[in-house]
Amino acid sequence: MMARHLNLFIFMPQVFIILFSIFTVSQCLYEDQVGKFDWHQSFIGKLKFAFGDASGKRAIVATELNVVAALSLKTGNILWRHILEKDPQTNILFLSPTSSGEALVVTGGPKPLVRAFDPINGALAWEWTLPSTFPFDRILWAVSTEKLYALSLNEGEDFVVQQFNIRTGSQTSKWKTIVPWVHKSKCVPSRDLLICHSGKTLHTIRFSQKDAKPYPVELGQPIAQIESVKSGEKAGVFVDLSNLESGPSSQVVLFSDQGQTSVKCKPLSSPARWVFFDSVGESNIILQMVQRDEKLSIVTSDCISGNKIEESTGGVKYPADLGPPHVESVVCGSNHDMASCRLLINSPDQAITLVQYSGKVLWSREEALAQISAVEMMDLPVSDKDAAIEKEFDSKEAGVLGMFGRRLVSQALQAQHLLQTVFGLHDPIQPAGQRADLVRDDFGLHKMIVVATKAGKLFGLDNLNGEIIWQKALVNVDTRSMQLFIQRTTRHGPFPAQCLLLLKDKISKESILYTFNPITGEGSRRSLGYRVLQAMPLPVVDEESLRPILFLDSSEKVHIEPQSAISLVDPLASNTYMYVADPVTGVMTGYTLAQSTSERLVASRVWEVVFQPETQTIQSVVGKSPQERVHSQGRVLGDRSVLYKYVNPNLVAVVTQGTDTVHKYVLNVYLLDVVSGAIVFSISHKRAREPIHLVHTENWVVYTYFSEKWRRTEIAAIELYEGKTQSNSGTFSSLIAPVQPMVERQSYILPAMVQSMSPTITEKGITSRHILVGLANGAVLEVPWIFLDPRRPVTVTPEMREEGIIPYMPELPIPTESVINYNKTLPQISGIHTAPSGLESTSLVLVYGLDLFYTRVAPSKTFDLLKEDFDPFLISMVLIGLGLASYTTKRLASRKALKQAWK
């Protein structure tokens, strides 16, 4: 009886919170809270094509992520942006300005289109289709005087020119020119010329003319690569020469309209990617970007003589190992003055930088953030003052007197600090290399967002404003699978926090570890020498508070990182299990470390589940978040009995997509215990297909799929209960007679397309959980779990009403008030990361995709925070006023009593 009473007591806050959240329906923002605790950053992705428009104010760019945008040259901000189809086969093939100023974009893939955008507001000027049978991989595109040319190159034989009217898309003419030297990789169009190289010769031909004559140019040295000139009025190429004796050099060759050589500049020692035409003096000036010890500087030289004219004094900071930068575009003002020219530089780490001719950086954009693959939010280290207090308790061997002395010293320090803050005398001395404001706050709301991107670049972002604190580019890495682990948090005294990034080498495909400090970004890279199949952090820490991580390699050997922690594994080995899912073979395998010795770790197979690859393929495997805590063990029903949750930490949800001759698409969801290999529950949806998104926490699984039958997105919820009795309240064991859980399930219609889904998470799990759903229309919806509850009945009994269950409705509402990103539309959401804050009520949210959006949500309202309009000043004034009033009335009353006594 006593135990039950206690349980009920524990559930009370939860019940209260649930009831509270029904009546308030959902939380919304006030208009004056915009930007108060959220921020939004827009990105475009890795630069592919760019040009500066005629006004000299904006650059029109097209990127690898199928985005066409206009960037302000003054600030680097996005003026307008269009996100084209996100299809793995669709990509932007060509971007060029038309003679009337529009930005012409050619996209390939199964839906080839030619679109032209207004450069000022981004409106579509015209759009026409290309036949999908076009051989896009053999075509070079060019624009010339209201015509779009498609040059289809047949390797070493001929090329076919198709001329289109640029506005309507009607094919005006088509002809074939037989030239033996054409190869797609060796040719570039420049103005009206097609320029190709073979051996030591450059060939040019005017492609816009039907029977044009080719001209050869001998350069005398073997040509490695050519690139067309981007600035000026003349056609031309930058040539990279490869000479075995004197090393690589480069040369600029310019041509007249018909293709004859007009200017051949002197070969230069480093590659040139920019040429400037002095229209007055009829001379050409070559500008080069030269990389010298972590700096890029701009060198100006005369074309004919090759004499150096000037070298920029400043220089752009640039990591030496990053690989050469690429000058994507040169934007000059209309007055043809070299001083007004700016270079748009695209570096291999996906940063876009605008550099002035003098070497001054105008702005820089980190486009690597458009493709994030792993996120963690880290607590910041404590301030020096707090660290001093903590230090007091560090050494216990000091005697009573020593402790007392230390106590006095720290008290004195605190008093000094207090006085300093009161009188505004803050000491500016801060630890080296760290910013003053990067310290933990009282509520744990200030964190460091550690981000690993597909470009191989790591960032540390301040979560309050999105500012980049540190960045680090990793080179020669395969970033298709990346995993980020926290080995040590900032809470462990003198040791700095440590994160570990697991990724692969680009060439050897062997796994690499990058160990770094998440607060400063400093770290070291190490090759493991094997391919990691599975990685798992251990639940213990070593004497340096470092969490060891187990790696299972492709030959089923187990490794541990750091190696010294092997002694820690020994007592745990018999209870340690791992699993691996192979989407190709459809096999899931479970391993045990029980046969390990204190010197060597051995993984032996214990179970195997095969999802026949002929009938179904594994789409995703979703486990529970290791950070998650389940606060309540059950749910109080209307009749005051408790329905205990089936909380199995070893449960994973496996989603497979199968094809069937009858139903076409079949979606299967399996709940698998990865310790025992037992399938706890499975469900199959006929005629349901991807996109599938699944959330798995506590005792429930929520997933969305597209129903082919009804042509709508459906969201299904599965909830598992042990029943009215609990088998074991302490620890859950998968091995000791696992109970078959009770399953409640229900599905709802979600009138939108889903792109990503994630549950909120709080520190202790007391707060009710909401599900954040990223929709295709760019909204992130906060759906309370109560709406997805599988126990929502069609007819509500009074008992159920008391329990706080709302009646079943087939379609879930999408109230615009519960869109957490309000009018900041987020295109192509690829993930939502949630992290607990120091406040139990608040969960921190980072939505990533093409854009970054950070906010915080309070699923049960901020019950542990005073309201915003709470005014301590007013309250103290009222209290003082009341006190004064009572004192004066007391005096007045006594005077009156005295007067009456004298009467």
Place this chain on the structure above:
Amino acid sequence: MEYPKLLFAAISLSLLVCFSYGQRDVEPNQDVYTIEGRIFPPDTGIPPSWYSQTRILANGGEYIAILRKDNSFVFNHVPTGSYVIEVVNPTYSYEPVRVEINSKGKLRARKLNYIQTSTVDPVAYPLALTPLARIRYFQIREQWRATDFLYSPMVLMMVLPLVIIMILPKVMNDPETRKEMEHLNSLTRYDMPEMSEVLASFFTGGEKQKSKAVRKKKAQ
């Protein structure tokens, strides 16, 4: 409940999951059609970022149309099938429409109904979409009102004692009311016995009865 420390399994996994739209429905020699329509901008005029922020999506972005300067749009390369056309704008909401293209290339537009998917509620084609409303993302803050201020506990705390202090003595000074009050007081005094007395009599009486009962038992 905290997670057990003894049994656990790896949660992280190195799986490559790709969702691809492209592989589905694309057969090279399929006939393709166009879906056309126009959007009416809000009556209040065209906002500055109207053209870049208004996107027209078919099936949540499988096909994308971009708004022209005359506010018309076209989806190109659309094979036969059923498409949900929605206009996405951060400020104004538009009603989504379902457009179906049958195997003969005939287009039909109807109202989107996710619950009764077979009901046909025709909509004019080419599509003409009008804004429904301005989207409300924000809760409206409560306005400051005098009554709210007066009824707030703080103010009541100040005002009520004031009333008691200032008005009650004046009322008491009036001789008639004083008489009345005294009368009332006397009434209550006579009618209401002292609580302690009642309790005392009750308990003592009870005890007497009890003792009587005991005695009776003894007598038997």
